[in-house]
Amino acid sequence: MRSTLKKMARDWLPSVAKRKVNRLLGRVIRFEGEFASWEEARAHSDGYDAEGIHARVLAAAIEVREGRAEFERDSVLFDEIEYAWPVLSGLLWAAARSAGTLNVLDMGGALGSGYFQNRKFLQALPDVRWNVVEQAHFVASGKRHIQDEKLRFYQTIEECLEENSPNVIVLSSVLQYLRSPTEVIQKLNGVGAMCLIIDRTPFQSGSGDALVIQKVPATVYSASYPMWIFSRPEFMRILAPHWCPVITYVCPEGSARTESGLDFCFEGMLLEARS
Secondary structure, eight states, X not given: OHHHHHHHHHHHSOHHHHHHHHHHTTOOOEEEOOOSSHXXXXXXXXXXXXXXXXXXXXXXXXXXXXXXXXXXXXXXXESSOOOOHHHHHHHHHHHHTTTTEEEEEEETOTTTHHHHHHHHHHTTSSEEEEEEEOOHHHHHHIIIIIOOSSEEEESSHHHHHHHOOOSEEEEESOGGGSSOHHHHHHHHTTSOOSEEEEEEEEEESSSSXXXXXXXXXXXXXXXXXXXXXXXHHHHHHHHTTTEEEEEEEEEEEEEEEOTTOOEEEEEEEEEEEOO
16 A cells, blocks of 8 residues: 555656655755865765665665566665666667667666666667676675676776677766766776766756765665766766767756755766767
8 A cells, every 4th residue: 555655646746746745754865065075075974885885785686686676776676667768768779780789888887777677678689788887895796696697797897898898888877976987987988889878967057066965865775975966068078079969868866956055957868989
């Protein structure tokens, strides 16, 4: 009964009402600060490598792998899959251009949530490799509990490239949590992929990146970590020499505001490698 009521609320309430209800229930993710450096923000937060996060994500991923849940995102289980249709479109678009081959480099892909989210559609492809690059403790758990012939885990981009030639790079809700996201983008530029998918990433219209702390409510998992809010113009300038935008879109997380009053929006984009 409870799950039915939750689904009804999710389906019927407009997004503004949902946010107000969640705030009253203490379920809203908060964004605090601004901070002058990553070190300063890190000193005021728990960090994304907190063990509690890993334990929750592992438990949820096992539920999905065993078929006891349909989908997990950020350790939260869902009784039906919430598809990110632009991401799936990008994956299938790249596979169609490669005779049905899909070889994904999923940076920061946890324990394969992106793979499990889309596997119903990916099963129709003749050749699929989904390669997650993650923190060492996620990789160890992934190899022990989750890995199979299609889903693999690696600690570094270089390790992944020793065994794979990705035609798609997926950056879903990851760049904002990296100390040096520009360095990672520059490294990925040399992978040779034809398609870059960026999803669930915060952007604002100003001329400089902002650094805040994201605080996650205990209803998900109690944690806090530094988060970049990227300047959209600057971000696109960095991508421009190597990537051409195909589509951009607003993600379900939508618009948000930091406690200091900075407005931003979670967005995604599909980009094609420049020849």
